Amino acid sequence: xxxxxxxPKFQVLKTGQSMxxxxxxxxxHEYMSWYRQDPGMGLRLxxxxxGAGITDQGEVPNGYxxxxxxxxxxxxxLLSAAPSQTSVYFCAxxxxxxxxxxxxxxxxxxx
Amino acid sequence: xxxxxxxxxxxxxxxxxIVSLNCTYSNSAFQYFxxxxxxxxxxxxxxxxxxxxxxKEDGRFTAQVDKSSKYISLFIRDSQPxxxxxxxxxxxxxxxxxxxxxxxxxxxxxIP
Numbered sequence: 001x002x003x004x005x006x007x008p009k010f011q012v013l014k015t016g017q018s019m020x021x022x023x024x025x026x027x028x029h030e031y032m033s034w035y036r037q038d039p040g041m042g043l044r045l046x047x048x049x050x051g052a053g054i055t056d057q058g059e060v061p062n063g064y065x066x067x068x069x070x071x072x073x074x075x076x077x078l079l080s081a082a083p084s085q086t087s088v089y090f091c092a093x094x095x096x097x098x099x100x101x102x103x104x105x106x107x108x109x110x111x
Numbered sequence: 112x113x114x115x116x117x118x119x120x121x122x123x124x125x126x127x128x129i130v131s132l133n134c135t136y137s138n139s140a141f142q143y144f145x146x147x148x149x150x151x152x153x154x155x156x157x158x159x160x161x162x163x164x165x166x167k168e169d170g171r172f173t174a175q176v177d178k179s180s181k182y183i184s185l186f187i188r189d190s191q192p193x194x195x196x197x198x199x200x201x202x203x204x205x206x207x208x209x210x211x212x213x214x215x216x217x218x219x220x221x222i223p
Binding site for chain 1: 117119143145147152153154155156157160199201203210211213214215216
């Protein structure tokens, strides 16, 4: 059982570049989310989705876009990367008991 | 004031010690409380899950919730080097709510 799969594991971007972080889950969870984790800040919610075709903003959505065309996939797009977006990004899906299952993370550096 | 406060540590203990990790929170609506364990360069994984006040035990781990004091704890008995990780508390107000509030995490090292 793969759980939540994130790609890539590492990425270096230059300021202004765009990229998509991929996330897929095979647990048939309706709820999926993206977090960023920064030292001293903990995990902060970027965007979330309660089902295919439905997305909403979290605590820190600026600079990020998401879409949810299928239950399995929830990609996160950076349209014009900025150094402030250097962080570790985690995708997570949630079951009906509010338990989150995290991917292994993407370490992103924006130069 | 943050919704959830957690001492970042770091905390170093000898193998076999009892470890106490704690979080305080401000929102009295929180009802579901969780502890996640995160190894270096890995995603957090759910360790303990409790609803409302009380204790829950799972092997060497015990989670306590005191809603009257807005205080939760995780105890690790007979700590092992494999317990070395960052521990994050998390809480949510109700099922279907859209955000889980996390503490910043406490980094624990268990020294052999």
